[in-house]
Amino acid sequence: MLNSVRFSRRRSPLGGVFSVLGMRTIEWDAARQQVRMIDQQLLPGELRVVSYADYPQVAAAIREMVVRGAPAIGAAAAFGLALAARASTAGEVAGLRADLAAAAEMLQAARPTAVNLSWALKRVLRMAAEFPDGSDAEGLRAAVLAEAQRIADEDVALNQRMALFGAALIQEGETILHHCNTGALATVDWGTALGVIRMAHEQGKRPYVLVDETRPRLQGARLTAWELEQYGISYAIISDSAAGYFLSSGQVHKVLVGADRVAANGDVANKIGTYMLALAAYDNHVPFYAVVPSSTVDLSLPHGRLIPIEERDPQEVLALQVEGVRVAPPGAPARNPAFDITPHRLITAIITENGVVYPPFDENLANTVSHNFGSQ
Numbered sequence: 172m173l174n175s176v177r178f179s180r181r182r183s184p185l186g187g188v189f190s191v192l193g194m195r196t197i198e199w200d201a202a203r204q205q206v207r208m209i210d211q212q213l214l215p216g217e218l219r220v221v222s223y224a225d226y227p228q229v230a231a232a233i234r235e236m237v238v239r240g241a242p243a244i245g246a247a248a249a250f251g252l253a254l255a256a257r258a259s260t261a262g263e264v265a266g267l268r269a270d271l272a273a274a275a276e277m278l279q280a281a282r283p284t285a286v287n288l289s290w291a292l293k294r295v296l297r298m299a300a301e302f303p304d305g306s307d308a309e310g311l312r313a314a315v316l317a318e319a320q321r322i323a324d325e326d327v328a329l330n331q332r333m334a335l336f337g338a339a340l341i342q343e344g345e346t347i348l349h350h351c352n353t354g355a356l357a358t359v360d361w362g363t364a365l366g367v368i369r370m371a372h373e374q375g376k377r378p379y380v381l382v383d384e385t386r387p388r389l390q391g392a393r394l395t396a397w398e399l400e401q402y403g404i405s406y407a408i409i410s411d412s413a414a415g416y417f418l419s420s421g422q423v424h425k426v427l428v429g430a431d432r433v434a435a436n437g438d439v440a441n442k443i444g445t446y447m448l449a450l451a452a453y454d455n456h457v458p459f460y461a462v463v464p465s466s467t468v469d470l471s472l473p474h475g476r477l478i479p480i481e482e483r484d485p486q487e488v489l490a491l492q493v494e495g496v497r498v499a500p501p502g503a504p505a506r507n508p509a510f511d512i513t514p515h516r517l518i519t520a521i522i523t524e525n526g527v528v529y530p531p532f533d534e535n536l537a538n539t540v541s542h543n544f545g546s547q
Contacts, residue, residue: 194220195327195360197238197246199320204257206250208238211356215397225258226251226274233281233288236388240357241431241467242326245287248278249319252295256315259308267308268299271315283479284440284510286432286469291322323359329464329524330361337367337427337462337522343376345424348414348452350383351442352394353429353462364427364462365395367522372404380406381417385442387487387507411444415451426452430463437515437532438475439463443508449517458519465523465540475512483507 197208200222206229207222221237223229229251232238238247255274261267275292282288298318302311341347347368351357354365362369371378380399385391392408399406409417417423426448432440439445439461452459472478485505491498499505521528521536528535 195323196243196356197250197359198323199250199253199316206247206254208232208243208247209356210237211239211394212237214356215393224254226255226278229254230277230281233278239390240352241285241287241429242330242358242363242464243356244282244285245291245466246319246323246326246359248275248281248288249291249295249322251278252292253316253319256312259312261308264302264304264306264308264311267311268296268302271296271299282481284431284481285467287464287466290466291319294322295319326359326464327361330358330363330366331370332524333363333462333464333522334361334366334370336524336527337364337460338370338374338376340458340460340522340527341367341371341376341378341425344379345376346379346381346422348381348383348417348423348426348448348457349395350391350426350428350445350448351385352390352398353427354395354398356394356398357429362398363429363464364460365398367427367462368404369402372402378404380404381414381423382406382408383411383414383444383448384408385444386411387491390442411447414448418451418455418457421455423452423457426457426459428459428461430461430467431510432472432478433461433463433468433521433536434472434475434478434515435468435470435533435536436474437518437521437530437536438478439513439515439518439521440475440478440480440510441513443511446511446513446517449513453517459517460520460522461513461518462522465525468523468536468540470537470540475514478510478512480511481509483509 200207205222205224207220210219210221213219233244259267259270295318354362368378382395383391428441428445430439430441449459485507488505488507489499515532523539525539528539
């Protein structure tokens with residue numbers, strides 16, 4: 172990390188963090204030739220922008236969840252390759268390609284579950300592979316950065332298209348249960364599932380949001396609640412274990428979540444706790460929607476059991492304190508899977524930038540992804 176800039180917690184009642192900072196969650200700093208992003212480890216207590224000058228720093232930022240959310244991770248990986256191209260001393264295209272491939276390996280290893288990471292890396296490497304061998308390496312360096320910027324710009328545009336499709340499903344004054352964080356902080360800008368809620372709000376539908384805390388890293392309580400405050404959307408934080416009560420008592424009209432990877436049959440890998448939420452919604456006949464860009468759909472995997480599940484440091488679970496006292500006994504073991512798999516049978520529909528996809532997902536998802544020119 173080369174530098175950071177701090178901001179007050181809130182300066183604008185609407186428009187969110189981006190009107191406050193005049194920036195996206197992650198973006199290229201052309202003046203410094205660096206990647207800059209919001210440090211999401213510090214929110215909501217502190218709003219800080221950090222800058223990175225080399226791709227190992229970007230890989231570390233992805234791994235340590237300075238940047239998080241599948242679309243944002245994909246953009247970070249692409250900009251990481253732009254930094255790798257800038258740092259490479261290769262004078263020929265072939266040598267630069269080799270340096271990009273090595274950088275991609277490190278970036279890919281940062282987090283294994285989110286398919287947007289590998290999708291973005293493959294897209295940039297594919298462009299580099301098609302670059303003429305006899306060309307100047309400087310031309311390829313510029314092309315890598317341009318491709319990374321396209322990935323970022325496309326993310327914003329497709330999120331807004333998704334939001335319009337999803338908002339059409341929300342009625343006036345509905346209560347929506349939301350898990351983890353899927354807003355602008357999880358993307359380059361705007362958001363996926365939370366972007367749908369934001370769009371419904373801007374259309375005057377006055378949605379009310381029940382925000383799962385999302386243990387153990389509390390992305391709901393920390394990040395989603397903070398974003399909803401910026402947008403002026405009414406909400407209440409609930410413990411993850413309270414979701415079943417609200418669903419069974421008829422207080423929830425819809426459940427909206429994002430995803431880090433969707434298998435070809437519609438099975439969804441998302442933040443841990445999503446599966447239990449989907450089961451409760453299904454049992455109580457509450458529609459359950461996953462909101463994802465088509466780049467998150469991995470047609471190479473026929474079902475969700477093949478999706479790699481990241482298991483993170485047990486200390487994320489054990490670090491919980493109440494009134495300054497650690498809850499777990501000293502030396503207690505813990506398990507910390509970051510994601511779980513929600514079977515497609517529990518999902519009402521998957522909302523993408525190309526429309527709302529209903530079952531049978533194994534047929535309809537493939538058609539949806541084929542409409543995305545940047546798909547796998």
